[in-house]
Structures are given as structure tokens and as C-alpha cells.
Amino acid sequence: MNPTNFLSTPTKCYHCGENCGNDNLIVGDKEFCCQGCQLVYEVLSENNLCSYYELENHPGESQKLKNGLSNRFDYLDDLETQLKLVDFQNETESHITFYIPLIHCASCIWLLENLYQILSGVVFSRVDFLKKQVQIKFQQDKISLKELVNLLSAIGYEPKINLSNLEEKKAKTVDKGLILRLAVAGFCFGNMMLFSIPEYFSEVQFLDKNFRGLFNYLNLVLALPVVFYSASGYYRSAFNSLKQRRINMDVPIVLGILALFFYSLWEVVGMNQTGYFDSLGGLLFFLLLGKLYQQKTFATLEFDRDYKSYFPIAVTKMVKNQELVVPISKLEVGDVIQVRNEELVPADSILLSDQASIDYSFVTGEEVPVSIKKGAVIYAGGRQKGAPVFLTIQKLPSQGYLTDLWNHETFETDKSQLLEPLSAKISGVFTWMVLASAFGSFLFWSFSDLSLAVKVFASVLIVACPCALAMSTPFTLGNTLRIFGKNKFYLKNASVVERMALIDAIVFDKTGTLTDPKHAKVSYHGIPLSEETKGLVKSMVSYSTHPLSNRINYWLGAIMPIPITEIFEIKGEGIEVFYIGQVVRLGNPEFTGFKNPPTNPTGNLVFLTIQGLEIGYFHIESGLRDGVTQLTSELSDSYELHVLSGDHAHEQEALTKQLGENIEFNFNQNPQDKLSYLKKLNLTSQTLMVGDGLNDAGALQESTVGIAISDQVSHFSPASDAILDASSFQKIPAFLSFAKSSRDIIKASFVLSFLYNIVGISLAVNGLLSPVVCAILMPLSSISVVIFTTLATNLLAYRKGLLIQKTT
Amino acid sequence: MEVIFLLIGISLLLASTFLYLFFRAMKGGQFDDNYTPSVRILFENKPKKSNKNQSIKSNSNE
Numbered sequence: 001m002n003p004t005n006f007l008s009t010p011t012k013c014y015h016c017g018e019n020c021g022n023d024n025l026i027v028g029d030k031e032f033c034c035q036g037c038q039l040v041y042e043v044l045s046e047n048n049l050c051s052y053y054e055l056e057n058h059p060g061e062s063q064k065l066k067n068g069l070s071n072r073f074d075y076l077d078d079l080e081t082q083l084k085l086v087d088f089q090n091e092t093e094s095h096i097t098f099y100i101p102l103i104h105c106a107s108c109i110w111l112l113e114n115l116y117q118i119l120s121g122v123v124f125s126r127v128d129f130l131k132k133q134v135q136i137k138f139q140q141d142k143i144s145l146k147e148l149v150n151l152l153s154a155i156g157y158e159p160k161i162n163l164s165n166l167e168e169k170k171a172k173t174v175d176k177g178l179i180l181r182l183a184v185a186g187f188c189f190g191n192m193m194l195f196s197i198p199e200y201f202s203e204v205q206f207l208d209k210n211f212r213g214l215f216n217y218l219n220l221v222l223a224l225p226v227v228f229y230s231a232s233g234y235y236r237s238a239f240n241s242l243k244q245r246r247i248n249m250d251v252p253i254v255l256g257i258l259a260l261f262f263y264s265l266w267e268v269v270g271m272n273q274t275g276y277f278d279s280l281g282g283l284l285f286f287l288l289l290g291k292l293y294q295q296k297t298f299a300t301l302e303f304d305r306d307y308k309s310y311f312p313i314a315v316t317k318m319v320k321n322q323e324l325v326v327p328i329s330k331l332e333v334g335d336v337i338q339v340r341n342e343e344l345v346p347a348d349s350i351l352l353s354d355q356a357s358i359d360y361s362f363v364t365g366e367e368v369p370v371s372i373k374k375g376a377v378i379y380a381g382g383r384q385k386g387a388p389v390f391l392t393i394q395k396l397p398s399q400g401y402l403t404d405l406w407n408h409e410t411f412e413t414d415k416s417q418l419l420e421p422l423s424a425k426i427s428g429v430f431t432w433m434v435l436a437s438a439f440g441s442f443l444f445w446s447f448s449d450l451s452l453a454v455k456v457f458a459s460v461l462i463v464a465c466p467c468a469l470a471m472s473t474p475f476t477l478g479n480t481l482r483i484f485g486k487n488k489f490y491l492k493n494a495s496v497v498e499r500m501a502l503i504d505a506i507v508f509d510k511t512g513t514l515t516d517p518k519h520a521k522v523s524y525h526g527i528p529l530s531e532e533t534k535g536l537v538k539s540m541v542s543y544s545t546h547p548l549s550n551r552i553n554y555w556l557g558a559i560m561p562i563p564i565t566e567i568f569e570i571k572g573e574g575i576e577v578f579y580i581g582q583v584v585r586l587g588n589p590e591f592t593g594f595k596n597p598p599t600n601p602t603g604n605l606v607f608l609t610i611q612g613l614e615i616g617y618f619h620i621e622s623g624l625r626d627g628v629t630q631l632t633s634e635l636s637d638s639y640e641l642h643v644l645s646g647d648h649a650h651e652q653e654a655l656t657k658q659l660g661e662n663i664e665f666n667f668n669q670n671p672q673d674k675l676s677y678l679k680k681l682n683l684t685s686q687t688l689m690v691g692d693g694l695n696d697a698g699a700l701q702e703s704t705v706g707i708a709i710s711d712q713v714s715h716f717s718p719a720s721d722a723i724l725d726a727s728s729f730q731k732i733p734a735f736l737s738f739a740k741s742s743r744d745i746i747k748a749s750f751v752l753s754f755l756y757n758i759v760g761i762s763l764a765v766n767g768l769l770s771p772v773v774c775a776i777l778m779p780l781s782s783i784s785v786v787i788f789t790t791l792a793t794n795l796l797a798y799r800k801g802l803l804i805q806k807t808t
Numbered sequence: 809m810e811v812i813f814l815l816i817g818i819s820l821l822l823a824s825t826f827l828y829l830f831f832r833a834m835k836g837g838q839f840d841d842n843y844t845p846s847v848r849i850l851f852e853n854k855p856k857k858s859n860k861n862q863s864i865k866s867n868s869n870e
Contacts, residue, residue: 051851106847106850109844109847109848110851113848113851127844128840128841128844129841129843129844129847130841130843130844131841176834176835179834179839180831180834183827183830183831183834184827187823187824187827190823191820191823211812214813214816218816218820
């Protein structure tokens, strides 16, 4: 796939855009890099679907995962599995939704929506690009589910089917009910405003008396859906919190709504006056709008993934030397399974084959495969690289080393209830204050004028309605969430912002979080390399896709590779070439014949021999991420810093030197240790955990805020409160201080709305409140609070360098 | 002036129709995916060449 011959100009593959090798495959005037690409092209051209190539150049890019095992999807013939996967099924037709991570361009949409031209059984297919899903309707008597999936993977769009697909259908992330309630509130509010305009402009006297009555009653009718439908969520929430003997923000809101409604009802029906129905509609409209604003969801990201979403559904089980594809749920301890190249080990098991090369990048974040000898334990979540291996299952998939974590009690608690939101604390005080002043003024006036006393009582409740108070939190947090999202920092929900503001200790995972495989430090030890040998090594490593090869390749830089015709890569062992009659080997000690490799290396070693003669070895150590040193020095002033690592302690000295003295290092931590460490730390402080692999999952869940780092946010990341794109790693201090400022903004806007309330209540207590003042004061306070919070968060984000041009 | 009674009725009826249509669109999933349709509209429907037999043959090869 990579060029081994630079003498001829490299041609690009028509399908995927990679450079074609020597053995070019040519169909017509198109060239292809491999059989796979050629096959896809042939399938498409036979079916007249070549528009695929007109929409985008080389649309096949990034679809390269060749795992051409024809019996891989045999489990889809199992009826029970089928029933769990399909959305709908009747006698003739089935509907199914696949998640296809490889959907990436307009061509993908086009091809997948034209599936019916390739397969006669497919009736309809529709792509949701952002969710990377395709919904397919097919006739099961013409095509089976297995054939469908086989075709999809043959044309390069392999659906991802895993255990969590089977367990339950995902609930919709967007709250449709809220939008509908908002629509009703908006509709009623708009119409009520129209009917109320004459009142505001004192044109009432020109109107016919009939009209006034009609308008008032129309407003009353329009207010009913607002009170009984749009506001229903608030009654439920207020009732629940009262039942637990607490007062949340919704209690004073409900108090305000009821006071407004019943007082207006009394005015309209009893007194033939206008009432405040339009204010009521506006209040609910703005409140719901704020709620929606806060509910910014990142629908394409998943925050609650557990082990089920990375486990395969089926594995190859060996029964009397026969391969049998069985669903994972039917595995038992003692079963012998076969794991092929690029397949995940589904359960803790013991290796029966001589050697395996296991990539634990899912688990630890370290992508260099670990070599494992016969008889050793392989943990679930490892990915085999190289020849197929046989394993015996030691523990059921649901009881493995890593999956134990999910059965831990930590995963059953809902973190959003750990911290009482700021608004909840204030609303308690606020409610009592309002009630006290309402009853106080009622008592005071009742001695002189009872009807005035009732009016004052109601108007205190109405004007003190905490709309501004209730709006400041959602609008501030909603905007904060948005700004974070623009910086590639995606929060699960708004309450994470409030929790982030209280952090005082930060725990980092080392491998994959502080260190970055891409910043490897490579050094060479041994006989100095000639230019010729370097060129030779360059062409060897550029042939291989092994991560260590990539790093050596990067380290060698722009050296001209020597053209070689015969290169062999033995997966998990090394690379071998024949050059001018000599055997050159690059790889592990056994493969290369390197006799005395250094003991206790601090990184990975790659050995080089020519004709069995030891030349030297490359020492590769994962380096720190860009800006980590600066990050830790910035954070250590105001936060307690900890580093947890699953590695041995040999790097401590070097790390201390690079990261600073004030950091507490802990090595040899297994996933369970990390969880207990966080638990201990939580007793004294609010913790932020930054991690990446599955081995951090327990700690991420236990911490006050858990951030998962990911190089590609749409890829796998463990369950967490937030997902951070690795490129924004250095912005963590800015994020933390911005979260703190958002909390300050909320406080400031509370002060603002308190001022409004004091003015309003003091007028109301004295019985001076006229409908006009009320009508002006209420929307003014809400809108000014919304404007204040939005402007303040944007200004602070700009100062902290978090506001990027919108064009990006 | 009595005509205003009628006009109010009509306007309310009209507005509620729109509200109803919005409800229907929302529940029908019209707002679920607001990106893909923007791409889909650019696809051309090319007239198919008449090689239907060939395409069925290729299916059996799959």
C-alpha cells in the first residue's frame, strides 16, 4: 500500500486515494491500490453507481479495514439475535438501523441511499449523516440480514454491531416534549400579546365594551394550555422537591404561576378587568426557552458507554476442531475460542497458542502491542495483531478484570445529585423571603382595607416571581456549554459546569493522557548507521503499519528510501527484506536473532540485524503531549495535582523533572486502585479526573468531574462527564477558570434580579403597583438578565482566549 | 366593527393550524436530522442505463 518504489511517479488509487504500489491493478483507465478497492469499484460500476466517484474525490478514503472473513457475521442467522437488532418486522419487511462509523462524505450518503440498486431486496435506505446511521428497510425473503451486512462491509461500510445494540434501543437525546411545550407557550404568548396591546396603549376607552370583554376572555382561554400543558414540568419538579422536604428553583416559579393565574382569573371573571395572562404566557415562554438553551446536546457523542459498547456480539468458538460462531452470551468458562487479526478478546483468558501480540490501546491508551507467551493471561479488551490465536476462557465476559469495574456501586449513583446547584440554595432563601413579605403586607393592610390587602398579597407574589432568577442559570450555563463545545470540549450536561467550578484537586492518568504516542522519543544505540542502511530501514518501516514502525519512520525524516522489491512483514514479529543478497531484519530479539537485549528498558526496543549480525536497536519512549509542562506549572499554583500510572516507577525521576515538584506520583496502579485512590481523595476535596482508556473508567466515574481525552471524539471513549479533544488539552486551565467565572456570572445576575425584585416588591407592598408597571417590570427584568449573562459569558470567554471566530 | 369578531376567529384558527402542523412535523421526525437533507438535495437522479439483468447477475455473485 505504501510506495516501495519512488522511481516511477506514484499514482493515486481511484477509490481510496492512497498511493498505488508496484503491482498496479488497472480496470479501464482507473488504477487501484489493492484488491479491496478494485472489488468495490467493480461492484459499483456493474450497478451503474459510479456517481459515487463524482461527488467527492477518492471517497473510499479511511474505509480501510480489511477483515475479509466470510463467516464473521454468521451469528446474524440466529433468529433471537435478529429480533433484538431490528426496529420493526412483519411478514415481508424488516426495518433496521445500523451505526456505520465510516460514513464521512456526500458520496457515502449517496451510495448508501442507492443500495436498492445493488440489492433487489432492499426497499429503502436513509442516512442520518451526523449520527452516522443508516436506516434500511428490506424484504427478508429476498435478502437475509447476514447478506445485507456482508454486502455493506464488502463495499466498505461495515456496520458496527455490538452488545449494547442488543440490550436496548437507545432513547432519543433531544427532548421533543420540551420543544412542543415551548411551541404552545410561544403560540399562546404571541396571540395574548396581540389582544393586550390596546391595554398597554390606553386605547381601551375607544374600544367597544364588548371587545374588551372578548379580549379578556380570549386571553383566559389562551392561558389555559400554557398553565396546564406548557408549565406541567414545573409542577412535577416542584412537587417532587417538596416531597423530599427541599425547595428547588421550581417551587417559587410554581408559586408565581399560580398566583398570576388565579389573581388574573379573579380579575377577569369577577372584576371584569384585564389580568396578567399575557405576562404569564411570556414568563413560561422565556423559562422554557432557557431550559431548551441549557439542553444543548452533542447527539453524536456518547457519554455513557460501558464495556458492552466495545464488546463484539459473537466470537469463533472451537468445538472438536470445528469453527462455530456463537453469541458472546453463550460463552462458558473453559471454552476454546479463536481470535483473529484485529479482533477483540472478549473475556479474560489464557493463551493456548505459542505467542500473541496484544494491543491494549482500548484499555490503557498505549497502542504498542504487548507480546504475550503461551500460558499467560490475556485480559478482555485486548486486540490481537497478527496470526490467529487460540485462548481458553477463564472468566465470563461479564465478570472480567475490567468489567468488574462496572458492577461497582460507583456506577449506580447519579453524580448530578451530588452537588446542590447554586440556584437551589438561593431559591430556598428567596421563597421564604417572598412568602414572609407577602403575608406581612397582607396582615398590615388587612387592618385598614381587606380588598386592598388581597390585592397587595397577590401582587407581591406576582412581581416577585423569580423569572429573572430562574433564567440566569440556564442561560449562563447553556452559553458556557456552547463555548466549551466550540473549543472541542463536550460536556454531558450543564450541571458539569457547576461541578467544575468547585474542583480543587486534579488527577491525571499518565499513559495516553499526559503522554502522547505521537510524540515518541526515538533514539538509536549501536553501530552508527550509514546513509544506505538508513534508506533501507526507511523503506522497511514505511511498508509496515505497526505503530513502532511509524515512529521510527517519523524519526528518520526525509531520507530517500531504497527501492526494494521483496519485503515481508511477520505480524507481531518484525520485517524482513533481502537486499543485495543479504537478509536484513527489524523487529523483536527472537525474530532478529539479537542475543543480549538490554534488560529493564524504559520503553519499547526494536532491533536491527543484517545477516544475523547485531547492528543496534531503536529505543522508543512515549513522549509528553505538547504543552503538558506548561499546563502542570499553570495548574499547580491553584490545584493539588496527582498522577496515576499503570507503569513501573522507573520514569518518576524524569517526570518529576519535566512536570514539577508539587505533583504526587503513584505508579503500578490497576483500574481498581485508581478507583479507590479517587474515593480516598474525594473525602477531602472535589476531584477532576483526566483519563483516556477503559482502565480509567472507574476513576472517571468516581471523581466529581471525569474528563475523557480522545484523539477523535467520535471514537471510543469510556463513560465520563465530558469528552475533550486531545488538541484542546492545553486549554484545561482556561476551561477550569471559565467554569469558575460562569459561577460568578450566575451570582452577579442573581444580585441583578434581586434588585429588580426589591424595587417591585417595595412598590407592591405599598399597594402602588399598577398593571402597567407590572407589565414593564417583569419582561424587563427577564430580558435584561438574559442579555447580561450572554454578554458576560462571551466577554469572559474572549478574554480567556476561548472565543474562536465563528467561521471555523 | 362586528367583522372583527369574525377576523379574530379566522386568525386564531389559522394560527392553531400552523401550531398543529408544527406538532405533526415534530412528531413525524422532520427535525431529527437537519444536516443530511442539505446534502441529499444536491444529488442528481441520472437516467438509468438499461442493464438491469447485469445488476441482478452481480447480486448472485455477492
